[in-house]
Amino acid sequence: MNDKVKIDVRNLHKSFDGTQILKGVALEIRDGEAWVLLGSSGSGKSVLLKCILGLLDVDAGDVLVDGAVANSHETNKSSCFLNKIGMLFQRSALFDSMTVWENIVFRLMQTKVCTPAEGRQLALQKLSLVNMGPGVADLMPADLSGGMQKRVALARAIAGNPQILLLDEPTAGLDPILSKGISHLIADITEELNTTVISITNDIDSALVISDYAAMVHNGQISWSGPTQEIETSGDPQVQKYIRGWVAERAKRGEQPNTKKERR
Known part of the structure; x- marks a missing residue:
């Protein structure tokens, strides 16, 4: 500080x-x-x-x-x-139709900050930061518990290294x-x-x-x-x-x- x-x-x-x-x-x-x-x-x-x-x-x-x-x-x-800015919403607000890794880097891919291949690698890095393994990357939000969804949402919030x-x-x-x-x-x-x-x-x-x-x-x-x-x-x-x-x-x-x- x-x-x-x-x-x-x-x-x-x-x-x-x-x-x-x-x-x-x-x-x-x-x-x-x-x-x-x-x-x-x-x-x-x-x-x-x-x-x-x-x-x-x-x-x-x-x-x-x-x-x-x-x-x-x-x-x-x-x-x-x-x-x-990164935002963690109260109800996680994950997109039901997207996989975990797609959710994490959605904004970055929409703004063309990264390619899908780069986005997947970045998502895996952020999943590691929230203590989740690569095995969850291709799962859908419905496959996750509430606690896991919260961690994925946190990974998404920090995906762009916000200040x-x-x-x-x-x-x-x-x-x-x-x-x-x-x-x-x-x-x-x-x-x-x-x-x-x-x-x-x-x-x-x-x-x-x-x-x-x-x-x-x-x-x-x-x-x-x-x-x-x-x-x-x-x-x-x-x-x-x-x-x-x-x-x-x-x-x-x-x-x-x-x-x-x-x-x-």
């Missing part, structure tokens, strides 16, 4: 049908940092992520990536901007054991590639593994932000509500809560 600001969210506003969803959100993320956005359903965290990605136009404010405004129509559709990785609920739908495995895999890969990460999750166990910093999004604003390991002592009522729910959930599983950052 260094002092260079990679993503600069400035006074972001977004409304739908007259209802304000984002109300002046501001956030600075430095090169190589890993952030997690926490918040209840409807808090605005998913909208914020989509605005950063350029999937939604903003009403006011700016998103700067490497100092350049990224929320203009010209910028967010340019290959230069898109090639900086920024956006993760939408990376452990959603997985049991605690698979969730822990995916979280550590993400931490390993993003640290190795020195990728800047923004993740949305309600899984504090996962947040403690994959992120350096956390931001609580509440009612369209960031109510608290700081090092992930300081979540428990933040004093923010929304964060504390999360902590109470997390402690109760772990108690059901017979586990002791531990908000110390595991590793990254």
Whole structure:
């Protein structure tokens, strides 16, 4: 990590049908940092992520990536901007009609970055990074378990060696054991590639593994932000509500809560 600001969210506003969803959100993320956005359903965290990605136009404010405004129509559709970003979708979003390797390099082949032969070799390399062997390359998504689909989706997200990785609920739908495995895999890969990460999750166990910093999004604003390991002592009522729910959930599983950052 260094002092260079990679993503600069400035006074972001977004409304739908007259209802304000984002109300002046501001956030600075430095090169190589890993952030997690926490918040209840409807808090605005998913909208914020989509605005950063350029999937939604903003009403006011700016998103700067490497100092350049990224929320203009010209910028967010340019290959230069898109090639900086990898996205892991909540439900993996694999194409049912394509094999595993075709899914991984689909965008790269569509933009003629590589030939099919080169794409297959690249896909095998990325499969290795997510601890999957070459035997799965020619399988279809329907042949894979949920955990395997998530790893293939992660391989696709890093296929173009992105500078920024956006993760939408990376452990959603997985049991605690698979969730822990995916979280550590993400931490390993993003640290190795020195990728800047923004993740949305309600899984504090996962947040403690994959992120350096956390931001609580509440009612369209960031109510608290700081090092992930300081979540428990933040004093923010929304964060504390999360902590109470997390402690109760772990108690059901017979586990002791531990908000110390595991590793990254």
